Amino acid sequence: MFPASFDYVKATSVPDAVSILSSVEDSKLLAGGHSLLPLMKLRLASPSMLVDIGSLSELSYIEDKGDYVAVGALTRHHDVQNSRLLKSEVPILPYVASQVGDPSVRHRGTIGGSISHGDGASDLPAAVLALDAKFVAVGPKGERVIPASQFFVGFLETVLDLDEVLTEIRVPKFSGGWSYQKFNRRAQDWAIVGVAAVSNGSTKVSLVNMGSTPLRAVGTEAALADGASIEEASSKASDGIDPPSDLNASSAYRRHLAEVLVRRALVEALR
Amino acid sequence: MTVVESGSSKRVTGTRMLRREDPALLTGEAKFIDDIVQTDALYMVLLRSPMAHARIISVDSSAAKRMPGVVAVFSGSDLRGEWLAPMPCAWPVTVDMKNPPHYPVAADVVNYVGDAVAVVLASDKIAAVDALAAIDVNYEPLPVVSNLEDALADKNLVHPALGTNTSYVWNLEPDKAKVDSAFASAEHVVRSRFVQQRLIPSAMETRGVLAVPHPYGGEYTLFSSTQIPHILKTMLSLTVGISEAKLRVIAPSVGGGFGSKLNVYSEEVLALTLARKLHKPIRWTEERSENSLATIHGRGQIQDVELAADADGKIMAVRVNLVADMGGYLQLLTPGVPLLGGFLYHGLYDVPAYSFTCTGVFTNKTPTDAYRGAGRPEATFAIERSMDALAKRVGVDPAEIRRRNFIAPEKFPYSSAPGLVFDSGNYLPNLEMALEKIGYKEIRAEQERRRAEGSRKHLGVGLSCYVEMCGLAPSKVLGSLSYSAGGWESATVRILPTCKVQVVTGTSPHGQGHETSWSMIVADRLGINTADIEVLHSDTAIAPYGLDTYGSRSLAVGGSAVYLATEKVLEKAKLIAAHALEVSPEDLDYQDGEFKVKGSAGKSYALSSAALEAFTAHDLPEGVEPNLEATVTWDPPNFTFPFGTHIAVVEVDEETGQTDLLRYLSIDDVGNQINPMIVDGQIEGGIAQGVAQALFEEAVYDESCNLLDSTFIEYLMPSAAEFPSFELGNTVTPSPTNPLGVKGVGEAGCIASPPAVINAVVDALAEFGIEHIDMPASPEKVWSAIELARLSGTRVD
Numbered sequence A: 001m002f003p004a005s006f007d008y009v010k011a012t013s014v015p016d017a018v019s020i021l022s023s024v025e026d027s028k029l030l031a032g033g034h035s036l037l038p039l040m041k042l043r044l045a046s047p048s049m050l051v052d053i054g055s056l057s058e059l060s061y062i063e064d065k066g067d068y069v070a071v072g073a074l075t076r077h078h079d080v081q082n083s084r085l086l087k088s089e090v091p092i093l094p095y096v097a098s099q100v101g102d103p104s105v106r107h108r109g110t111i112g113g114s115i116s117h118g119d120g121a122s123d124l125p126a127a128v129l130a131l132d133a134k135f136v137a138v139g140p141k142g143e144r145v146i147p148a149s150q151f152f153v154g155f156l157e158t159v160l161d162l163d164e165v166l167t168e169i170r171v172p173k174f175s176g177g178w179s180y181q182k183f184n185r186r187a188q189d190w191a192i193v194g195v196a197a198v199s200n201g202s203t204k205v206s207l208v209n210m211g212s213t214p215l216r217a218v219g220t221e222a223a224l225a226d227g228a229s230i231e232e233a234s235s236k237a238s239d240g241i242d243p244p245s246d247l248n249a250s251s252a253y254r255r256h257l258a259e260v261l262v263r264r265a266l267v268e269a270l271r
Numbered sequence B: 001m002t003v004v005e006s007g008s009s010k011r012v013t014g015t016r017m018l019r020r021e022d023p024a025l026l027t028g029e030a031k032f033i034d035d036i037v038q039t040d041a042l043y044m045v046l047l048r049s050p051m052a053h054a055r056i057i058s059v060d061s062s063a064a065k066r067m068p069g070v071v072a073v074f075s076g077s078d079l080r081g082e083w084l085a086p087m088p089c090a091w092p093v094t095v096d097m098k099n100p101p102h103y104p105v106a107a108d109v110v111n112y113v114g115d116a117v118a119v120v121l122a123s124d125k126i127a128a129v130d131a132l133a134a135i136d137v138n139y140e141p142l143p144v145v146s147n148l149e150d151a152l153a154d155k156n157l158v159h160p161a162l163g164t165n166t167s168y169v170w171n172l173e174p175d176k177a178k179v180d181s182a183f184a185s186a187e188h189v190v191r192s193r194f195v196q197q198r199l200i201p202s203a204m205e206t207r208g209v210l211a212v213p214h215p216y217g218g219e220y221t222l223f224s225s226t227q228i229p230h231i232l233k234t235m236l237s238l239t240v241g242i243s244e245a246k247l248r249v250i251a252p253s254v255g256g257g258f259g260s261k262l263n264v265y266s267e268e269v270l271a272l273t274l275a276r277k278l279h280k281p282i283r284w285t286e287e288r289s290e291n292s293l294a295t296i297h298g299r300g301q302i303q304d305v306e307l308a309a310d311a312d313g314k315i316m317a318v319r320v321n322l323v324a325d326m327g328g329y330l331q332l333l334t335p336g337v338p339l340l341g342g343f344l345y346h347g348l349y350d351v352p353a354y355s356f357t358c359t360g361v362f363t364n365k366t367p368t369d370a371y372r373g374a375g376r377p378e379a380t381f382a383i384e385r386s387m388d389a390l391a392k393r394v395g396v397d398p399a400e401i402r403r404r405n406f407i408a409p410e411k412f413p414y415s416s417a418p419g420l421v422f423d424s425g426n427y428l429p430n431l432e433m434a435l436e437k438i439g440y441k442e443i444r445a446e447q448e449r450r451r452a453e454g455s456r457k458h459l460g461v462g463l464s465c466y467v468e469m470c471g472l473a474p475s476k477v478l479g480s481l482s483y484s485a486g487g488w489e490s491a492t493v494r495i496l497p498t499c500k501v502q503v504v505t506g507t508s509p510h511g512q513g514h515e516t517s518w519s520m521i522v523a524d525r526l527g528i529n530t531a532d533i534e535v536l537h538s539d540t541a542i543a544p545y546g547l548d549t550y551g552s553r554s555l556a557v558g559g560s561a562v563y564l565a566t567e568k569v570l571e572k573a574k575l576i577a578a579h580a581l582e583v584s585p586e587d588l589d590y591q592d593g594e595f596k597v598k599g600s601a602g603k604s605y606a607l608s609s610a611a612l613e614a615f616t617a618h619d620l621p622e623g624v625e626p627n628l629e630a631t632v633t634w635d636p637p638n639f640t641f642p643f644g645t646h647i648a649v650v651e652v653d654e655e656t657g658q659t660d661l662l663r664y665l666s667i668d669d670v671g672n673q674i675n676p677m678i679v680d681g682q683i684e685g686g687i688a689q690g691v692a693q694a695l696f697e698e699a700v701y702d703e704s705c706n707l708l709d710s711t712f713i714e715y716l717m718p719s720a721a722e723f724p725s726f727e728l729g730n731t732v733t734p735s736p737t738n739p740l741g742v743k744g745v746g747e748a749g750c751i752a753s754p755p756a757v758i759n760a761v762v763d764a765l766a767e768f769g770i771e772h773i774d775m776p777a778s779p780e781k782v783w784s785a786i787e788l789a790r791l792s793g794t795r796v797d
């Protein structure tokens, strides 16, 4: 497995990265490389140049901003997993990070990379979706803030422009219950189906690997808002959703799993 | 436990001595094939067919040839005439077996996805890989044969010239009338169909070859990540046409094999052929997803199994009908693998009548061949699943049905109905020890409690009692099975002038720790330190004779040869000592490096003096040659028959279908143990590999015969995180077959574990009336079975 040949440059700052991205056609950001490099080795991606932001330490931080916690895009999963601030203010996020891959993946992979990659099968995108997080992106035209609910648009596709850098993830603090249910076969695997539930006034539920992007379980959320029981609300877990079939699970089995896992997540979050 | 007749007062055999191999492996010092520096080598890569069955209309490599760094591109037709013979199959199991010739690069027709159609040589790896995309191959698709039923039906043919997909039908039925009458008069007949899925062996190191032509004299050195440097050398000579006298084969550090490197592969033949053609070193390193396609697969069988039993559940006859998937071609041992289990479908039970038939068929898939256990896991699965079914039919506990059928200890050596002689065994105490240690009664009670409570987490416990045959083995017997090689092993023990010892073995370790174990055997016999013993192997220039490592044979056959060669060299040293002490050899005792005259205190002669004397040869006794060296080639009188009991405890989540392996216990009897730590390591790895077959792994093909899981993302090879800590124990029943009393342990774990796990899963699902789950018992499969049971109302509440 060898990638096609490419150029490589180390960005010195976010503006530097933005300016390279806008001037070099087919250039791509490299963060932890744990999603991009496998694609390149399989020759499913062949960027002309990698713009390495991996050593921009100014993008690696976790800070208290009052009603939200700001997480720098380059923060490694391992650091999210072990952050005391997140553990007390947004406890679901460190837990979800602890469920990503294996220790070596968690030491290399970044939260910004995971979100920008936009894989519907990944854990962190679904978690930030249930949290109603906001993302800060910097491009040639400056900075913009994008709500998670508008960020993921298709298979490995987000609203980020090709020359934009995701710099920060803003996760609202919450004090209610939460749960993350990840169903897989091997410890280091992606979820066959995953469910994140966050209860903070209203209850938000998102689904992993039930579609080409992370999804909100809108049927369940609406039912809960209408006062439905957990049993009833979880039976609507995959309303309007057409989950994929693959070697690990047929579409029908995924629907079933979503229902079971949503129920378990709600029982835990609403306890 | 006596292991080795000892010349040492500080015995090391039987201790958990750390492996001398490990420091180099753990620090990255060990040299695997890709670590061997050969600066002027050309990189070889193969263009592999994306189609499972197609005629090659044309191969246009003109663009690829013009790419930077590319030195040569050859299609199969370009290379016609380079080979002396087709790729070898060394096991023509019947006289009329059909073995269509195949060559390293296909010239006319491709027969599986991954079959090579062209080869690129370039000055660097990336240039070679880039050139692949520039080769234009025009294929005419042919109909594929994608499963065993279709293969048997001969609707489409893999090799139309044969007129059939059947390669052979092999039959073992010593007394048909006896089998028929047993079935006619049986109280219980249990019939089952089991599927042994295809598996990808997945050694940690993929394959690799480096072929180096010498500047003058027409000599070649070939490095290969192989289990069988000796067999490979002979086979390469026969297929490539380079004299055996001009070919040296070296297996450097090899990162596992599990049978997948017990073969002669296209890339080995090709690298050597192209090294000859271009007079350049050629190297090839297999990629991981390439390994999934181009290295042999294991298993791939449908088993129809019938037991006839009397009212008490005593088995009267076993009848087995097997269909075995050969894949697109026959590789080195492809046809023989299912037959290695063909003698063992009655397990460790005393069964008077036996019938076994195997039909080997071609499909458009990667060839199958030996994979850890080779035939014996399949046999063990079939009988141990059937025993559980029989227990249910008779209405007794699975442990009880086994007790009733064990071969009694006084019957050993036991002549089995299929015609083997089991060397030694004592099965009942082994089973009882396992039941006791796991707390079988308590688990059954907990199971009852959960059932009464209506728990959705179902507890299941599964037994697997196994016997296997290893230590390949008597050459005569292998000959009677049409196997084209012997089963002996050779060893040389050489005591150097400074009394350090060189051991040369014909076995070829690739992770098993032979250097450690062989040195322990010699250390005990000579009463010297293991640190003073060096073990040489896996290079045909250093260890010219050997039959290599597979089939759990190395210790039983190769280790025994080492022991006997040590005895022989010690006998010679004794002659020298007796001469020096002016006594007769019979008057000498030997211990801790000293010959002592019996009874007379003080008079002694050191082994080191004998070593020096043998070297200087200044005063040797009449008729004794200089040098202290002895070679023994040992051909054992029989196989060995390890056995044991494995117990799996699982929890099945009714809602998701997920199986959790809660506990796994094994009590293995592998005869005497040279190094119990190494034994445990073999058992643990084997259990993990067998559990992987039961719960995780399967090479999945679509109907066009595309392999759908060629990477570790899809192919679910488990890691340590998926297992509980295994609980290991032993009984010890020495084998009378060899001087060490050892039996072999390389495959036991993966032979025993699949039925233990599936029996446990089925036991957990008993409430639903579910009688079988095919491997791998994935969550979806289990969930679907539960759903089906609910719909059809078989649930027994």
Ligand SMILES: Cc1cc2nc3c(=O)[nH]c(=O)nc-3n(C[C@H](O)[C@H](O)[C@H](O)COP(=O)(O)OP(=O)(O)OC[C@H]3O[C@@H](n4cnc5c(N)ncnc54)[C@H](O)[C@@H]3O)c2cc1C
Pocket (backbone or CB within 6 Å): A028, A029, A030, A031, A032, A033, A034, A035, A036, A037, A038, A073, A074, A099, A100, A101, A102, A105, A108, A109, A110, A111, A112, A113, A114, A115, A116, A117, A121, A122, A123, A124, A160, A164, A165, A166, A167, A188, A189, A190, A191
């Ligand atoms: C063996 C293995 C197991 C794994 N298991 C899991 C798992 O269980 N669950 C899970 O969720 N994930 C898993 N992953 C994926 C892992 O979490 C990745 O690290 C993560 O998805 C991507 O982060 P990265 O920093 O490595 O991104 P990269 O691979 O460097 O980049 C990914 C993509 O995002 C873009 N990108 C990166 N950073 C930015 C940025 N700041 N702004 C804009 N674009 C950016 C890149 O250009 C690229 O297109 C696994 C990976 C491996 C190799």
